[in-house]
Amino acid sequence: EDQVTQSPEALRLQEGESSSLNCSYTVSGLRGLFWYRQDPGKGPEFLFTLYSAGEEKEKERLKATLTKKESFLHITAPKPEDSATYLCAVGRNTDKLIFGTGTRLQVFP
């Protein structure tokens, strides 16, 4: 059965304190791994797609990496505006995305 597990569930960081979020997955025939950001009361906002092991993508303070079993979202020198829930999702050769439960990140000034 396809599974996506994210850890930690919640993370509190001081502004400037770098860290990583983990997404481990079990899926047959991975089409891609996707990272989204979700602010409270809003819909998910697309961040990255990773297609194959070894691939990396960067956007501002965020960097996503992928291995055959997991993905990491590295946050470098975070700011309070990076506070959100970060969702990982996987896709097979179908339309649906399978989401994890997310990591709730809080960055304090």
Add this chain to the structure above:
Amino acid sequence: EPEVTQTPSHQVTQMGQEVILRCVPISNHLYFYWYRQILGQKVEFLVSFYNNEISEKSEIFDDQFSVERPDGSNFTLKIRSTKLEDSAMYFCASGRDRRSGELFFGEGSRLTVL
């Protein structure tokens, strides 16, 4: 910047009533989706729609659910006879292609079934 819009933002209904949730996807997108998120749980896929027909649906999307694209802009989700367990945030999303996983989500419609 173009965005997906959803109405209503919040709907309260009695169990057994019909509900229609409306979405206006981004105009040049070809793929349309409904997802839902029960409070505190994962975002779950309901259905995808392409070329005026359902291309995929989940086990959740039973006979009580239907989708329609009645004109060139709107995309609707109908729940025929709501149950308590249908209470959730329903997200509409659209995308330019299938492979990239780059979906544009609306802000959601919160459905409360009493």
